[in-house]
Amino acid sequence: MNYSLYLIDDRLVIDLGAGEKSQHKAFSGVPELVETHTFYQEPIGQVEISDEQLAKIELDFHNGGLCDYCDELSKKVRPSPFMGDVGSSMCKDCWDMTKKEYAASHDEHIGDFEDYPHWKGNTDETKQ
Secondary structure, three states, X not given: OEEEEEEEOOEEEEEEEEOOOOEEEEEOOOEEEEEHHHHHOOOOEEEEOOHHHHHHXXXXXXXXXXXXXXXXXXXXXXXXXXXXXOXXXXXXXXXXXXXXXXXXXXXXXXXXXHHOOOOOOOOHHHHO
């Protein structure tokens, strides 16, 4: 299937169509929601995406998002390990840095970033 390709803020962005409210799902190497009005310009080209590639992008879109600690988009984020940060998401880089600092200062350990069982595609059925 073909999707429109745009140049937005010096980034190549694939428009994946309607998302939430007035936003479109977009992919620029990481999943993101982009305001619909951003796509007012003419696309610079078309990109063909296979069903298999689209399925992988959808997994990234479902599992990814904005890290509330570094304000960067990431293919995978998980909830903060701290009860005081309920509702905050953390990327792997921030998780690993926090894990080291927390262990050094509190002599307590948070789990590995990869152990999060709630990511779509991270279940026993998909691993078989």
